[in-house]
Amino acid sequence: MDKLFTVSPSPHIFSGDSTRKIMYRVAIALLPALLWAVFIFGLDTLRVTSIAVGACLGVEYIIQKYLMKQKPSISDGSALVTGILLAFNVPSGLPWWIIVIGAVTAIGIGKMSFGGLGCNIFNPALVGRVFLLISFPVQMNTWPSIAIDGVDSITSATPLSLIKEGLAKGMPVSEMLESMPPVSDLLLGYSGGSLGEMSALLLIIGGIYLMIRKVITWHIPVSVIATVILVSGVFWFSDPVEYINPVYHILTGGLMLGAIFMATDMVSSPMTPKGQIIYGVGIGIITICIRLFGAYPEGISFAILIMNAVTPILNMYCKPKRFGGR
Amino acid sequence: MLKTFKIGGVHPPGSKLSAGRPIENLPLPLSVFIPLAQHIGSPAVPVVARGDVVKTGQLIARSNGFVSANIHSSVSGKVKKIDSMADSSGYPRQGIMIDVEGDEWMEDIDRSETLSREIDVDGQEIIDKIQKAGIVGLGGATFPTHVKLIPPKGMKVEILLINGVECEPYLTSDHRLMLEKADEILTGTRFLMKALKVKKAVVGIEKNKPDAVRLFAEKSKSYEGISIIELKVKYPQGGEKQLIKAVTGREVPSGALPVAVGAIVSNVGTAFAVYEAVRKNKPLIERVVTITGKGLANPSNFKVRIGTPTSAIIEAAGGLPEDTGKIISGGPMMGRAITHPEMPVTKGTSGIILMKKTESRRQEVIECIRCSRCVRACPMGLEPYFLMTASEKNLFDIVEKERIMDCIECGSCSYICPSKRPLLDYIRYGKAKVGQIIRTRKK
Ligand code: SF4
Numbered sequence: 056m057d058k059l060f061t062v063s064p065s066p067h068i069f070s071g072d073s074t075r076k077i078m079y080r081v082a083i084a085l086l087p088a089l090l091w092a093v094f095i096f097g098l099d100t101l102r103v104t105s106i107a108v109g110a111c112l113g114v115e116y117i118i119q120k121y122l123m124k125q126k127p128s129i130s131d132g133s134a135l136v137t138g139i140l141l142a143f144n145v146p147s148g149l150p151w152w153i154i155v156i157g158a159v160t161a162i163g164i165g166k167m168s169f170g171g172l173g174c175n176i177f178n179p180a181l182v183g184r185v186f187l188l189i190s191f192p193v194q195m196n197t198w199p200s201i202a203i204d205g206v207d208s209i210t211s212a213t214p215l216s217l218i219k220e221g222l223a224k225g226m227p228v229s230e231m232l233e234s235m236p237p238v239s240d241l242l243l244g245y246s247g248g249s250l251g252e253m254s255a256l257l258l259i260i261g262g263i264y265l266m267i268r269k270v271i272t273w274h275i276p277v278s279v280i281a282t283v284i285l286v287s288g289v290f291w292f293s294d295p296v297e298y299i300n301p302v303y304h305i306l307t308g309g310l311m312l313g314a315i316f317m318a319t320d321m322v323s324s325p326m327t328p329k330g331q332i333i334y335g336v337g338i339g340i341i342t343i344c345i346r347l348f349g350a351y352p353e354g355i356s357f358a359i360l361i362m363n364a365v366t367p368i369l370n371m372y373c374k375p376k377r378f379g380g381r
Numbered sequence: 382m383l384k385t386f387k388i389g390g391v392h393p394p395g396s397k398l399s400a401g402r403p404i405e406n407l408p409l410p411l412s413v414f415i416p417l418a419q420h421i422g423s424p425a426v427p428v429v430a431r432g433d434v435v436k437t438g439q440l441i442a443r444s445n446g447f448v449s450a451n452i453h454s455s456v457s458g459k460v461k462k463i464d465s466m467a468d469s470s471g472y473p474r475q476g477i478m479i480d481v482e483g484d485e486w487m488e489d490i491d492r493s494e495t496l497s498r499e500i501d502v503d504g505q506e507i508i509d510k511i512q513k514a515g516i517v518g519l520g521g522a523t524f525p526t527h528v529k530l531i532p533p534k535g536m537k538v539e540i541l542l543i544n545g546v547e548c549e550p551y552l553t554s555d556h557r558l559m560l561e562k563a564d565e566i567l568t569g570t571r572f573l574m575k576a577l578k579v580k581k582a583v584v585g586i587e588k589n590k591p592d593a594v595r596l597f598a599e600k601s602k603s604y605e606g607i608s609i610i611e612l613k614v615k616y617p618q619g620g621e622k623q624l625i626k627a628v629t630g631r632e633v634p635s636g637a638l639p640v641a642v643g644a645i646v647s648n649v650g651t652a653f654a655v656y657e658a659v660r661k662n663k664p665l666i667e668r669v670v671t672i673t674g675k676g677l678a679n680p681s682n683f684k685v686r687i688g689t690p691t692s693a694i695i696e697a698a699g700g701l702p703e704d705t706g707k708i709i710s711g712g713p714m715m716g717r718a719i720t721h722p723e724m725p726v727t728k729g730t731s732g733i734i735l736m737k738k739t740e741s742r743r744q745e746v747i748e749c750i751r752c753s754r755c756v757r758a759c760p761m762g763l764e765p766y767f768l769m770t771a772s773e774k775n776l777f778d779i780v781e782k783e784r785i786m787d788c789i790e791c792g793s794c795s796y797i798c799p800s801k802r803p804l805l806d807y808i809r810y811g812k813a814k815v816g817q818i819i820r821t822r823k824k
């Protein structure tokens with residue numbers, strides 16, 4: 056018995072969880088919404104998604120291998136998730152080269168310039184999306200029509216952008232809403248919009264899956280959605296003619312996608328429940344402010360990026376409850 | 382709803398392979414090596430010399446000061462040498478090596494198994510007997526028991542908690558002892574209550590040991606002041622502070638001893654040793670050790686003489702499996718990996734776990750993805766990811782403020798981390814440094 060044995064400090068057992076598994080679970084949770092997008096927008100969906108995912112993986116590989124001179128770790132699943140989320144946040148007719156620019160921005164600037172996985176301050180997919188929104192406003196706002204028959208399709212505009220335009224022309228919201236898709240269509244996903252933001256219902260199902268698999272907790276999505284309902288509700292209550300009702304707010308403009316999948320990105324969101332709730336409330340308030348008073352019809356992307364920047368401060372001040380008090 | 386502690390905790394798989402195996406006596410080894418420091422405090426001082434003939438139960442090293450413990454020979458035979466042997470941390474430790482000859486016990490030890498429940502001794506006498514018998518906490522902390530029984534001035538003990546939680550995976554020694562020696566443990570508890578002058582004792586047992594819960598619920602009825610509580614399964618419920626929180630709802634303040642909230646915790650094994658010391662006049666020379674592992678032929682529970690080489694226990698359980706990669710003394714969450722199988726069983730050895738090569742390999746470490754799992758798992762409400770990074774950068778004043786010294790080294794954070802980060806390794810380093818800083822500040 057004079058073999059050598061491994062000596063290492065405790066603990067000696069580890070949970071079966073891994074970062075890779077977590078990332079793949081996020082990808083699985085996005086699958087229902089992706090399939091729905093294929094159904095709605097046809098094969099264009101797969102074109103956009105595969106270009107986005109491929110470009111994100113490629114950019115990360117090249118930067119790690121040739122610029123950072125590390126062992127590439129693209130199989131960890133994080134670039135895959137960034138790619139899917141980037142695709143989910145753009146219109147299905149976007150030209151391939153714009154998608155690639157988005158991927159380069161997302162991974163190159165949003166992630167690798169900070170040092171790679173875990174070091175970024177902002178959600179990479181959103182960095183890519185907002186860059187595209189500012190650089191290619193026309194292409195990013197060209198909404199193709201729905202590919203299936205028998206459904207009233209909306210082309211070239213999302214409900215929120217139509218309302219924003221209408222408001223600028225002085226039309227009352229209540230009237231406009233009558234010509235908009237009904238709430239049930241929004242829930243199921245028969246309206247215009249980015250690839251993955253179509254069906255609120257399928258996104259919620261994905262979110263519930265993530266909560267059951269303990270990838271995310273309820274704190275961020277619930278606080279974002281509740282805040283949006285509350286703040287928009289106050290406006291709507293004060294003047295239902297001028298303002299959109301809360302239900303419409305939470306079902307449009309990528310709010311579910313943002314609240315469930317973008318705001319909950321672990322790397323760029325706070326660590327403690329308290330911090331997460333403040334963060335969620337902040338996102339909700341900023342989103343509504345942008346939608347009601349800003350230049351963009353949507354707003355959650357900007358809101359999340361702004362709160363991403365606040366996250367380090369929230370981590371500093373929102374400590375977990377210590378055992379044994381202070 | 383069953384009770385448990387509030388903050389953090391993890392649920393590693395139980396893996397209690399040896400739970401159904403009754404305690405067997407391990408055959409006497411050829412020789413034993415009995416370390417002089419098997420407890421927290423100063424090492425004992427030998428009172429025998431090379432060549433002396435000793436009996437089982439004879440004092441061979443005297444406690445050195447108040448926080449120290451007597452050490453007795455666990456076998457009869459001849460003292461071969463007083464020498465050092467590398468312990469699990471690699472440091473040479475002094476010990477007494479005895480070649481076994483026969484098994485002749487000291488005459489004043491009652492070796493009968495008959496149960497005797499009388500509590501006819503007074504508190505001071507109980508403490509004296511415990512001190513004389515060299516009893517230390519058998520849950521793994523090995524703090525001398527008599528010291529615990531004399532609370533610091535001005536502090537009042539209100540409740541005694543008996544720890545039957547055994548929350549570490551794999552280990553079953555406490556579980557078996559509870560099933561086989563319930564009355565002895567409860568009588569030992571009565572002695573401890575008398576020594577502490579408390580009216581109330583609670584035995585805490587986790588739900589995954591329903592047979593022990595049932596037995597103790599039944600037996601405790603005939604012991605005044607002792608009740609039992611079934612707890613939800615959660616690691617590290619066997620930690621003193623977590624157990625006190627789970628049972629009484631009180632939180633031991635940061636940096637304070639359990640007695641600050643009026644509680645004292647003792648392990649079931651300790652209560653059994655107290656019974657034997659007071660009733661049978663038997664010093665602490667043997668204990669129950671679980672020998673287990675996924676590749677082992679017969680995972681078992683043995684009553685082992687202190688100083689027995691680990692290899693003898695492994696042999697008795699079917700021999701060392703070919704693919705063993707790591708030998709752990711203690712539980713898989715807090716135990717220590719030992720370098721070679723000749724290392725002796727000491728008073729604090731609750732189990733030996735043989736891990737396969739595939740199990741003992743550490744996985745690749747990647748960046749922290751700030752998933753906050755470690756924060757949610759920490760039973761002390763700390764931020765392990767932050768303590769690791771700050772310790773790595775030698776920011777000791779910051780980690781001290783972030784209460785690194787509260788860490789109980791339970792390993793929950795390293796266990797749960799999906800990026801397999803060695804959180805506790807760095808936190809230990811930080812704690813050691815902060816500890817040094819605090820000591821120099823006091824001077
Ligand atoms: S569990 Fe690991 S990856 Fe998650 S926050 Fe803690 S250190 Fe980072």
Ligand code: SF4
Nearest residue numbers: 759788789791792794
């Ligand atoms: S080892 Fe320390 S820091 Fe890690 S979970 Fe346990 S108490 Fe918390």
